[in-house]
Each structure stands twice: as structure tokens, then as C-alpha cells.
Amino acid sequence: MKVWHFSEMAYHPAWPALRDSYRVVIPSRLYDPKIGADLYHRYLDEWALCDELGINIMTNEHHATATCADSVCTIPMAILARETKKVRLLALGMPIGNRNDPIRVAEEYSMLDVISRGRIEMGFVKGVPFEISPANTNPADLMGRFWEAHDLILKAMTSHDGPFNWEGTHFHYRSVNVWPRPWQQPHPPVWMPVGSPGSAKEAAERGMTIGVLNTGWVLTPPIFEAYRKRAAEVGRPMTPQRLAYMALIGVGNTRAEGWRRADQILGYSRTSGIVAPQFMNPPGYASAAQSAQALKMSGAGGFRAGRIQSRDGRNIDPRTMTVADAIDAGLCFAGTPDDVFDQLRAFYDHVGGFGHLLMMGQGGLLDHDETVANLSLFSREVLPRLADLTV
Amino acid sequence: MERIKIGEVSLELPTAGAGPPLLFLHGGDYFAQHREFFDRLARYWRVVVPRHPGFGNSERPDGFRTVHDLAYLYLDLLERQNLGKVTLVGSSFGGWIALEICVRCLERIDRLVLIDSVGVKFGGREERDVADIYALPGEEALRVTFFDPGRAAPDYARLDDDEAIAVARDRQATTLYGWRPYMHNPGLRQWLHRVRLPTLVIWGENDGIVTPDYGEKLCRSLPNARFELIAKAGHYPQIERPDEVADAIDRFARAEVRS
Numbered sequence: 001m002k003v004w005h006f007s008e009m010a011y012h013p014a015w016p017a018l019r020d021s022y023r024v025v026i027p028s029r030l031y032d033p034k035i036g037a038d039l040y041h042r043y044l045d046e047w048a049l050c051d052e053l054g055i056n057i058m059t060n061e062h063h064a065t066a067t068c069a070d071s072v073c074t075i076p077m078a079i080l081a082r083e084t085k086k087v088r089l090l091a092l093g094m095p096i097g098n099r100n101d102p103i104r105v106a107e108e109y110s111m112l113d114v115i116s117r118g119r120i121e122m123g124f125v126k127g128v129p130f131e132i133s134p135a136n137t138n139p140a141d142l143m144g145r146f147w148e149a150h151d152l153i154l155k156a157m158t159s160h161d162g163p164f165n166w167e168g169t170h171f172h173y174r175s176v177n178v179w180p181r182p183w184q185q186p187h188p189p190v191w192m193p194v195g196s197p198g199s200a201k202e203a204a205e206r207g208m209t210i211g212v213l214n215t216g217w218v219l220t221p222p223i224f225e226a227y228r229k230r231a232a233e234v235g236r237p238m239t240p241q242r243l244a245y246m247a248l249i250g251v252g253n254t255r256a257e258g259w260r261r262a263d264q265i266l267g268y269s270r271t272s273g274i275v276a277p278q279f280m281n282p283p284g285y286a287s288a289a290q291s292a293q294a295l296k297m298s299g300a301g302g303f304r305a306g307r308i309q310s311r312d313g314r315n316i317d318p319r320t321m322t323v324a325d326a327i328d329a330g331l332c333f334a335g336t337p338d339d340v341f342d343q344l345r346a347f348y349d350h351v352g353g354f355g356h357l358l359m360m361g362q363g364g365l366l367d368h369d370e371t372v373a374n375l376s377l378f379s380r381e382v383l384p385r386l387a388d389l390t391v
Numbered sequence: 392m393e394r395i396k397i398g399e400v401s402l403e404l405p406t407a408g409a410g411p412p413l414l415f416l417h418g419g420d421y422f423a424q425h426r427e428f429f430d431r432l433a434r435y436w437r438v439v440v441p442r443h444p445g446f447g448n449s450e451r452p453d454g455f456r457t458v459h460d461l462a463y464l465y466l467d468l469l470e471r472q473n474l475g476k477v478t479l480v481g482s483s484f485g486g487w488i489a490l491e492i493c494v495r496c497l498e499r500i501d502r503l504v505l506i507d508s509v510g511v512k513f514g515g516r517e518e519r520d521v522a523d524i525y526a527l528p529g530e531e532a533l534r535v536t537f538f539d540p541g542r543a544a545p546d547y548a549r550l551d552d553d554e555a556i557a558v559a560r561d562r563q564a565t566t567l568y569g570w571r572p573y574m575h576n577p578g579l580r581q582w583l584h585r586v587r588l589p590t591l592v593i594w595g596e597n598d599g600i601v602t603p604d605y606g607e608k609l610c611r612s613l614p615n616a617r618f619e620l621i622a623k624a625g626h627y628p629q630i631e632r633p634d635e636v637a638d639a640i641d642r643f644a645r646a647e648v649r650s
Contacts (some may be wrong), residue, residue, distance in 0.1 A: 025526075133526065140567035141456075169453075278528055283562035291563070292555035295547045 001355055001386040004058040004090055005050050005375060006246065007362035008068035008268060009043045009076070011036060015066060015267075021276040023065040024133050036069060042368045044079055046361075049372060051084035053379035058090040058358055060123075063134035067272045073123070074108045081116035089116055092191055092211050092358075093123020096153065097146035098135035102171055103178060105149070106156040110182045118183035123191040123211070124150055126199075129286075130279040140284025145170045152176070157187045191244070197226035204230035204242075211358060213246040214269070217330030218309040220245065221351050228352070240391060244356035245347070248326065248363060250334040251378045259323045261374050262334035266326060267364015269308075269318045337381035344382075345389060353391035392448070395441075397467050399452045403442040408433030411644070412474040415440045416465070418483025418507075419565030421536075421627055422447065423554065424545065428633035435641055436478070441468060443488075445564030447557045458510075458568055458576060462491035469499040478644055482506040482629060483600075484565055484574070494582040503590040504640055505609065507598050507626050509574040511583070513608045521574040522600045525566075535599030537625040583612045590616035591643040593636060595624035 014030040015022070047057045059076050062068035070076060073091040080089060089112070094105050113120040126146055132139045148168050155164070156178045163175040182188055194200045194210040203210045204227045212223055224243055231238045248269065250262025281294055308316040308329050316325045326332035330350075333343040348354065361378065362371040395404045407429055413436040417425065422442070432438045443461060445451035455464075465488065469477065479500050481489030486508020493503055514520045524532045533540040547555065590613050594606035603620060610618040621628040621635050629636040 136571055138567065138570040140563050140570065276528065278526060278532070282525060283559075283566040288556050288559040288563055291559035292552065295558060296550060296555050297548075 001240075001357055001389055002056055002088070003357045003359050003378075003383060003386065004056040004088075004244075005047065005361045006058040006060070006358050007043050007046065007360065007371075008060065008062070008272075009040065009070040010268065010271075010364065011039060011066045011069040012267065012365055015271060018066060018274070020274070021279075022067050022271050022274045023062070023130050023276075024279050025276060026064070026066060030066065031069075039069065043362070044076060044083070046368065046371050046375065047076065047080055048083050049375060051087050053375055054087070054383060055359070055361075055375060055379055056088045056090065057084070058092055060092055060125075061095070062128075063131055067268070074112060077112050077120070078115070081112050081119070084116075084119075088119045088121060090121040090191065091123050092121075092193060093125045095127040095131060095135070096124045096149040097142045098127050098131055098137045099149070102149040102152045103156060103173060103176060106153045106178045109153075109188065110157055110178055110180050113182040113184055113188050114180050116183075118188075120182075120184070121189045121191055121209075122187075123193070124153075124208075125193050129282055130275045132282045132285060133279055138284070139282040141170075142285065154187060154190070157182050194223060194227075197222050200224070200227040201230040203227065204236060205234050207231075207236045207242070209242050209244060209356070211244040211246060211356075213358070214308070214331060216308060217311045217328075217347070217350065218313070220330065224351050224354065240353050240355035243354035244358055245351070245354050246358035246360065247330075247344075247347075248332040248334075248360045249340060249374070249378060250323075250332070251337055251340045251374055251382060253336070253377070255335040255339060258335040258339060261366060261370055262323045262326070262332050264366040264370070265360055265363035266321060266323065266332065267366075268360065269321055269326065269331065270364070271319075273318050337377065340378070340382050341385050344386075348389050353389070357386070395468070395472075397464060397471060400444050400450060400455065400464060402444065402449045402468075403447050405429075405440045405442075407438045408436050410434075410436045412437050412439065412477040413640075414465070414469070414474070414477045414479050416479070416481040416485030416488045417443070417446075418485050418627065419569065420558070420561055421543075421545070421630060422561060423557070424543065424627070424630045428629040428637065431633050431637040432640070435637075437474075439472070439474065439477075441465065443485075443564065443568075445567060446561045451564065451567075456567065458488055458491050461488045461568070462495055465492055466496055474499070476501040478502050478504065478640070480504040480506065480640065481508060483509055483626060484569060486510060487569075487574070487576070487579075490579060490583070490586065491576070493586040493588060494579065497586075497588055500588060502644065503586065503588045504593060504643065505590065506593045506629060506636065507595055507601055507606065508592075508609060509569075509601055510576060511580050511609055511612070512572070512575045512577055513580070513605065519573075520601065520605055523573065524600060535625070536627070538595065538597040538623050538631055543625075543627070543631050580612065584614060586613050586616075588615060589643075591639065592616050592618045593628060593639055594618065594620055595626055595628040595631070596620050596622050597624060598626045598628075600626040 059073045061073040163177040166173045191209045200223045248265045250258045252258035333340045361375045393404045442449040486505040487510025537543040592610040594603045610616045624631040
């Protein structure tokens with residue numbers, strides 16, 4: 001199993017000033033660039049350390065938010081492509097339905113792939129509903145743009161005989177000719193985050209690796225199962241490497257130390273869903289049937305913040321979730337190295353196996369020294385045992 | 392429900408009444424709240440109310456994506472239905488469609504009524520002509536939409552599944568046609584001189600989505616238009632004051648006939 005360290009590069013110093021929304025409408029006067037610079041550098045140091053620890057690197061992006069100051073997922077990768085030498089670099093990733101220029105995406109990924117000498121993995125993401133407003137893209141045809149951009153980017157990265165023409169529904173170019181061509185042939189591996197069995201099927205049809213985030217013990221098995229089933233139906237080779245699961249991980253020399261780290265990382269889960277409700281379901285983002293149900297449930301305001309389910313079906317409010325709740329829900333593995341491995345193995349068996357662990361090893365207020373200790377202990381005591389996990 | 396097929400597009404086409412023809416182009420939301428207004432119009436008019444493609448149970452083909460498509464569709468409908476010369480009425484988003492029709496072809500249109508129409512950009516690039524209702528908290532969005540939200544706004548919890556899906560489809564389709572540029576066509580203003588028709592611009596005095604000031608600018612930009620304010624009404628005066636709006640349309644049509 002491959003392990004990837006992920007952090008949202010949160011700008012947490014602004015959090016105490018925020019109330020009903022951590023996203024979209026918050027003024028950037030709450031961001032102090034001098035503190036922000038220090039934070040960027042420490043997060044980059046933690047990723048650079050991963051090269052020595054044998055942990056791969058994952059970035060993401062969000063916009064207009066203090067929960068994730070990584071607004072361009074390829075910028076930290078551009079730094080790390082040179083600063084690291086061994087581990088792989090996953091950007092999960094580029095919101096290609098919200099980016100206006102897919103060719104620019106192909107160029108960024110190709111350059112990164114060459115500079116890193118073939119270590120890039122390309123994520124294409126739909127984006128959460130509250131990314132629509134910062135991008136001002138049309139939510140009613142987001143997936144049409146997503147798939148057209150996906151097709152165009154892959155064709156642009158795999159065409160090496162001069163310009164080609166693209167006059168689609170959403171994107172228009174008369175001379176697509178991307179330089180450089182990527183290092184990996186025919187192109188770097190392609191990933192997509194997935195939150196439902198329906199999108200798992202779409203990814204399976206194309207052989208993409210799916211990253212399943214924040215779905216936990218109850219919702220993950222049907223997503224993985226839908227992928228395996230659809231891959232078999234369309235004759236795509238199925239390996240655990242097609243499936244990835246994200247978990248918050250706090251490991252310590254004692255259980256108390258591991259839980260304390262996990263509790264700080266959970267600052268991510270407790271804040272990332274706090275969004276003014278009018279941005280939670282822009283018309284057309286969800287299906288008419290889903291929006292109709294939301295309308296009946298909560299009136300014109302639309303969706304409420306997501307709920308997380310415990311193993312026995314209780315709703316857990318992410319804003320007040322404890323470490324015990326998060327472990328029960330399968331969102332978090334925490335404690336001693338033995339605890340973490342045992343929880344991970346139980347989850348792995350429960351969902352039928354997966355090939356990538358997306359480890360949120362830093363989140364919320366967990367500081368640099370604690371993050372280094374967390375990642376180092378995981379690398380030393382847990383990572384070597386992951387070879388024991390097989391389906 | 393009556394339906395009509397125009398080319399690839401299958402539309403719901405409710406009609407009522409037996410008088411002179413009136414083609415009503417509805418706005419983006421609150422269609423179900425128009426019953427009283429349609430009943431009142433049907434006393435004098437033959438009212439024809441196409442549900443736009445993608446709205447309600449009307450189908451929207453893949454390539455049908457813009458307000459321009461809607462304008463040509465309704466020009467086709469006017470030819471196909473042989474309604475004679477119609478009074479064209481457009482509310483909100485439907486007013487934008489009506490303007491796009493009228494800058495193209497006036498052949499089968501007698502007169503135009505715009506009710507709190509969107510579609511034209513008057514302000515500068517940092518001014519917002521049309522309130523961004525999608526960025527407002529739910530209750531505030533209702534406050535800018537209606538004079539009296541407590542009376543006019545529907546109770547969504549009481550809708551059955553079909554009714555709720557129709558509302559969701561209306562909002563989804565409005566978004567598809569009107570999200571960016573937001574509720575206007577940047578090029579439309581330069582062609583408004585082509586709307587050489589007797590025009591009545593009706594506006595809800597309390598409209599917080601497009602204010603009466605916008606309505607007056609729109610009125611002044613049209614060659615032959617007059618402005619009428621409806622008191623105690625917001626963005627959909629025909630929902631909050633159906634008699635007053637229907638009376639204004641009747642008076643306008645009869646005055647034109649007399650002159």
C-alpha cells in the first residue's frame with residue numbers, strides 16, 4: 001500500500017474571527033501575509049521531510065477560504081518537484097470544470113511531470129458546491145465541462161504530432177499543441193475524488209484511481225463495490241491501486257499522545273463544512289431530484305452541512321466530533337502505532353481493501369514539531385507493517 | 392397538460408381563455424404561484440404560457456443552451472401556432488427572452504409588456520444591476536423578491552415530489568441560461584432601438600432584485616414605452632397584485648386599440 005501525506009495548508013490564525021462561514025465571503029484582511037509565509041514554509045518543510053520518510057505527497061486546492069490556503073494545487077508541487085527526489089506527487093487536484101483553460105492544466109501537469117522526472121499523479125476534481133461562487137462557473141453544466149476538459153487534457157498530453165483542432169461544447173481551440181510532453185507515457189496516472197457510487201462507476205469506466213474522502217465506515221463500502229463491479233463489467237483490470245481512502249491519522253508513543261494529535265488534526269473536519277447555507281447547493285449542482293428533497297427538507301435555503309454517520313447509524317455533527325466519534329466513523333485512525341495499525345486493518349477488511357492511504361498527517365492546529373513527530377513515528381512504526389495488508 | 396413539439400423541443404403549453412392572443416413568458420421561479428394571475432388574464436385574453444425548455448416538464452435538448460435559442464424557439468412557436476398578432480408579455484427572465492425576440496423580429500407581435508424584466512446591463516463593471524439572489528441568505532433572498540414574503544412565498548415542505556422537482560428544474564434551467572453573464576446579454580442594449588412596438592414597462596415598487604430605477608432606464612431605452620409602477624409588490628407583481636397587473640395590461644391593450 002502506498003501512503004500519501006496530505007495537508008490543506010490551513011490559515012488557522014483567522015479561525016477565531018470567523019462565525020457562520022469559513023468560506024466564500026470572508027474578507028482577506030483577516031490574512032496576514034507574514035504569518036501566511038511562515039505557514040507555507042513550514043507545510044512545505046513537512047512535505048519535503050516525507051521524501052526521507054518514504055511517504056508520498058498529496059496536495060489539494062480550495063478557494064476564498066481560511067480552511068485551505070492552497071488555492072493552486074500545482075504551486076506547492078512545483079516547489080516539491082525539485083525539492084524532493086524519490087516520492088510521488090499527487091495533486092488531488094485540479095478543479096477542471098471550474099478552470100477556464102484546460103490547456104493550461106495540461107501544461108502545468110506536463111511541466112511538473114518532466115521537472116519531477118515522472119513522479120506526478122494528476123487529480124481532476126469536480127469541486128465542492130461552494131467552489132462555484134469563487135470560480136463563477138455555471139453549476140448547471142459543471143459535469144459537462146468537467147468531462148470535456150478531461151478528454152481535452154488527456155488528448156493534449158498524448159498528441160505529439162503537432163497541433164490538433166478542438167471545437168467542443170465548452171472549449172474551443174484551433175491549435176492545441178502542448179509543450180513539454182509529459183515524462184510518463186502515455187500520461188501520468190489520473191485520479192478523481194469520488195463521493196457516491198454513481199461517480200465511482202464513471203471513474204471505473206475510464207480506469208481512473210478514485211480518492212474517497214470523509215465517507216467513513218458506512219458510506220465507503222458501496223462506493224468501492226460500485227467501482228469494482230463497473231470495472232469488471234467494462235473489462236478494466238481491477239487492482240487495489242485503483243482505490244484510495246483518506247483518513248486523519250494521529251500516532252503517538254502513547255495512546256493519549258496519538259489521540260491528542262488526532263484531536264488537533266480534527267480541526268480540519270470541525271471547520272471545513274462551515275459554509276453559509278446559500279452556497280451549499282447552487283441550482284443545477286445536484287440533480288433535480290436531490291435538490292427537490294433538499295427544498296422540502298429545509299426550504300429555500302438548500303442543503304444543510306453534511307452529517308457523518310457512526311457505525312451503528314447515528315448522525316455525528318462534524319463541528320463537535322470527538323476523536324472517539326471519528327475513530328468509530330472510520331474517518332480517523334489514532335493512538336499508538338499498534339492502535340493505528342489495528343484500526344486501519346479493520347477498516348481495510350471492512351471495505352474489501354484499497355491500494356492507497358491518503359493520510360491527513362497535519363490538519364487544524366497541529367504544529368510543526370508535532371507534525372514531524374506524527375509523520376516520523378508513522379513512517380518508522382506503521383508504514384513497514386502495511387505490506388501485511390492484502391485482500 | 393397541452394404539449395407542443397417544435398423541432399426537437401417538446402414543451403408544456405398551458406392555455407386558457409378565448410379572447411385576443413397573449414403569449415406570456417414566465418420568469419425563473421415561482422411559476423406555481425401564477426394561477427390567480429392567469430385566471431384573471433383569461434377573462435379577456437387567450438393566454439398561452441409555454442414552459443421554457445428545461446423548466447417544469449418541458450424537455451431541453453443538449454444543444455439548446457442560451458437565451459438566443461429561446462428567442463428563436465418562440466419565433467418558431469408564433470409561426471407554427473398561427474395565433475395572429477399577439478400581445479407579448481415577459482416577466483423577469485421571460486422579459487429578457489421577450490426583448491431578445493423583439494430585437495430580431497416583430498412580425499407577429501402587436502405590443503410588448505415587460506414586468507420587472509432583466510436582460511440588459513446599464514451599470515458599470517463593478518455595479519450589479521441584478522441582485523445576486525444565489526449569494527443571499529434564504530430569508531434575505533425572499534425579502535428582495537417579494538413585498539410580503541409571508542404571504543407570497545410558498546411553503547416548500549408541503550409540496551409533493553412532482554411539484555418540488557418542477558421547482559428544482561426551474562431553478563436549474565434558470566441557472567443554465569442566466570448564470571454567466573449574470574441575467575443579461577452584454578450586447579442586447581445596443582439593439583433595443585429595434586423594439587419599435589407600443590411597450591408597457593410594469594414594475595413592482597418594492598422590487599429588490601431589479602429596482603424601479605433599472606425599470607425606468609429600461610423604459611427610456613425603448614423607442615415607444617411607458618412606465619407603470621405597482622404599489623405593494625416586489626419582483627413578481629403579477630403574483631402579489633394580480634388584478635392590478637392584469638388591469639394595467641388590459642388598459643394598455645385597449646388604449647392602443649382606440650388610438
